[in-house]
Amino acid sequence: MRIQALLILVALLAPPLSPARAADDAEVKRGGYLAIASDCTACHTAPGGQPMAGGLRMASPLGTIVSTNISPSQEHGIGRYSFAQFDRAVRHGIRGDGARLYPAMPYTAYAKLTDQDMLALYAYFMTAVRPVETSPEHTRLPFPFNMRLSMAGWNILFLDSGTFVSDPKHTSEWNRGAYLVQGAAHCGSCHTPRGFLMQEKSGQPMAGSALGGWFAPNITSDAISGIGGWSVEELTTYLRTGHAPGKAQAAGPMAEAIDASLRHMNEADLRAIAVYLKSVAPVRNSADSRPAFAWGTAGDDLPSIRGVGLPGNLDEMTGPQLYDAHCASCHQSQGQGSFDGALPSLFHNAALGRSRADNLVMVILNGLRRHPDVNMPAFGHALSDIQLATLSNYLTSKWGNPQTQITAKEIGTLRAGGAPSPLLLLARGGMLLIAILLIVALVWWQYRRLSKRQPQAIDPAHTPGE
Ligand code: HEC
Ligand code: HEC
Ligand code: HEC
Structure with missing residues (x-):
């Protein structure tokens, strides 16, 4: 009788303990998968360096930007980041000490991540990533871009800080694809054309963009300029292997994205990405006459x-x-x-x-x-x-x-690494004042536009013509 009572007691006590533990492990695992889908390692690891220790030198049209140590080292990494600080860095582009990050860190895409996924990412970074006790060199951009505060203005203009809202008119597969493409997998940070101030042009998602010598092609659903002529199967195969026989193979930055990130994702997610891509509003380039x-x-x-x-x-x-x-x-x-x-x-x-x-x-x-x-x-x-x-x-x-x-x-x-940014030429040419005036004018224009606009669900693919 005594043992029975004990067993009942154990049975009563056990459930709340073990599922909670299991949820933690599952959360860390989910965070690890999200880190792969978001390709954090690719940018935060130097060639031959320790994972997440930073130090990768990224050529940008404004100069070289060096990624930082995001291992949970207390001194050199993000070990002291609270969840709120981590969240502000990843979704809002604000570093632990309050300084603005350069958008080489794709926080404009990560802004779409859900709260739940942010918690999982944080759990993964704090518990499963090994701390690395080294600091990479600092980023030193030429004046005026060394003033990180200038990014505050940029964020007012271009950071759309709403998380992903699923669209009930579409299937859950399509919504999963949209979430991955716009958020974690940040396809647009390479494939969406950028405007004069290096912002992604929200009216033409995935319409193609130059990337320091390489060109990330138009992957809208257009049958001639984009991937309209590819089947969902061909796209899925390309994302997993870098090959679509008789069509294309991946080189340069796309090959890197596949090797470090996409090929480690599960088939259902890659398929969801393909399904969503096939629905992105077509953009035709008049110079193209066949696929x-x-x-x-x-x-x-x-x-x-x-x-x-x-x-x-x-x-x-x-x-x-x-x-x-x-x-x-x-x-x-x-x-x-x-x-x-x-x-x-x-x-x-x-x-x-x-x-x-x-x-x-x-x-x-x-x-x-x-x-x-x-x-x-x-x-x-x-x-x-x-x-x-x-x-x-x-x-x-x-x-x-x-x-x-x-x-x-x-x-x-x-x-030599592609055409330099007109923004840099403008700033260097002693025309900084004009650039600032332009930014002020744009802020004003954006403000007026925002204050006129009706609130609406965020779905760039379905709100072209901005
Ligand atoms: C395309 C490259 C790229 C990717 C992908 C990327 N980052 Fe970054 N990240 C950067 C760069 C570059 C910086 C430094 C920017 C600066 O100095 O302004 C940075 C800075 C950060 C910081 C601020 C750290 C500090 O204290 O300086 C955090 C946190 C961070 N990234 C987390 C992440 C996480 C988490 C992921 C994946 C979800 C990720 N990053 C993916 C390029 C990237
Ligand atoms: C780091 C930049 C980068 C990222 C991130 C990126 N791509 Fe690419 N992508 C490229 C480049 C560059 C090419 C051209 C590769 C080549 O010519 O070999 C390319 C090619 C492609 C192609 C082949 C198109 C064609 O006509 O040949 C597809 C499809 C594609 N990308 C889809 C995606 C999707 C979907 C994502 C997000 C899951 C993504 N890409 C993320 C840079 C990128
Ligand atoms: C030693 C063998 C070898 C030689 C020599 C070679 N290639 Fe390649 N080439 C390859 C392989 C392997 C690939 C990658 C195929 C893949 O991704 O599966 C490739 C891919 C390509 C691609 C497709 C790249 C893309 O982004 O889609 C082009 C174009 C190309 N080669 C042109 C050339 C040209 C031009 C030359 C001569 C200057 C050349 N190759 C010499 C082996 C070679």
């Missing part, structure tokens, strides 16, 4: 170079000569790649079919290294800007979009 993946057929120009000696000045090499010397060993004489798909064909390949050659040139300059063993060498040292222009123009006219041409001068700009 980027739909150009070209196999073919070669080998007869034109057979028995012809190389010119004394290698800058005078022809496109077929350059292709034969550097690329044909892998991509094959007719541009057909390998049958098993490990080496892509160069026709029916978005890299050659877009109406700008940026990514084609960037991949030739920098090569392509991805796990597990996808590897293309870099040709930045081997080829001059003139040779690169000849080769790129040959490739697009032979197997891609023949209207896409690039000059040696433009290649020089890509090699």
Whole structure:
């Protein structure tokens, strides 16, 4: 009898204890998954460095921004951050000491995260990340951008600090996709065009944007300029593997996003992302006449170079000569790649079919290294800007979009990391005063606009034309 009573007592006591414990573990695990989906490690880890210890140098049009240590170190990291401070940093761009963060930290996207997910992220960072006792170098941007307070004005203009509101008109899959794309996975921070003050243009989500040399293409649902011609399955496969056979493969920043983040996400989430993308309001670029993946057929120009000696000045090499010397060993004489798909064909390949050659040139300059063993060498040292222009123009006219041409001068700009921000030129050109006046005018304009606007649910994809 006594034992029975004891057992009953244990049974009565146990439930409130164990489920609470289990919920904690589950929360930390969910936080870990969110950290992967949000790709915190990618930016907060230096090449070869300790996870979350910061120190990654990010080139921005305004100068180099260095990520900080967000491991739970008391002294060097965020170990002393309360939940409220953590939340202010991640969703509002305000550091523990009150200073403003630069939007290189994608808090404008993370602002969409729900309170519940923020709690899970915090639990993960405080309990499951190993503290690292080092401080990375400080960010030093040129005047006037070294004044972090200037970001306060920027935030008034551009930080839409409402969390995600699901749209009952859509399925739960679509809503999950929208939440991930707009929030954690911050696709727009690369794919949405930016305005004069580096803000994402809220009226054209996912319409394509330059990223220091690379170009994150239009991934709206448009059938010609965007991914309208991709199936949900193709998109899901691309997000998981970086390959959509006969369409595109990921290089540069997209390859990094896939390797560090997307390929670790579960299939249902990737599918939800694809389903949502297919509904993003189409944006057509008038320069595009067919989908980027739909150009070209196999073919070669080998007869034109057979028995012809190389010119004394290698800058005078022809496109077929350059292709034969550097690329044909892998991509094959007719541009057909390998049958098993490990080496892509160069026709029916978005890299050659877009109406700008940026990514084609960037991949030739920098090569392509991805796990597990996808590897293309870099040709930045081997080829001059003139040779690169000849080769790129040959490739697009032979197997891609023949209207896409690039000059040696433009290649020089890509090699140097892309076009500098007009904002920096303006500020540097002694026209700071004009910039400030402009910001004041914009704040005023935004204020007037906001005060006129009716309150509404936040759903950028469905409120175009801002
Ligand atoms: C695209 C790159 C990028 C991603 C992704 C990113 N961060 Fe950051 N983060 C930065 C940079 C850069 C800074 C420093 C900005 C500055 O100095 O103004 C920063 C600063 C911070 C800070 C302020 C720390 C301090 O005390 O200085 C916190 C907290 C933070 N990030 C947390 C996170 C979390 C959590 C995630 C994932 C949910 C994340 N970050 C994802 C780039 C990134
Ligand atoms: C760090 C920047 C970055 C982030 C974040 C990012 N992308 Fe990309 N994305 C790119 C770049 C750059 C390319 C072009 C890659 C290439 O040409 O090889 C690209 C290519 C793509 C393509 C192929 C389009 C085509 O026509 O070839 C799709 C689809 C895509 N991204 C979807 C997404 C989705 C969905 C997300 C969010 C889950 C995302 N991207 C996040 C930079 C990014
Ligand atoms: C050693 C083999 C090798 C050589 C040489 C080589 N490539 Fe590649 N190339 C690859 C591999 C591997 C990929 C990546 C395929 C993938 O992601 O699955 C690739 C991808 C590409 C892509 C697609 C990139 C994208 O962003 O979508 C282009 C374009 C390309 N190569 C052009 C060239 C050109 C031009 C040359 C000559 C200057 C060249 N390659 C030389 C192996 C090679």
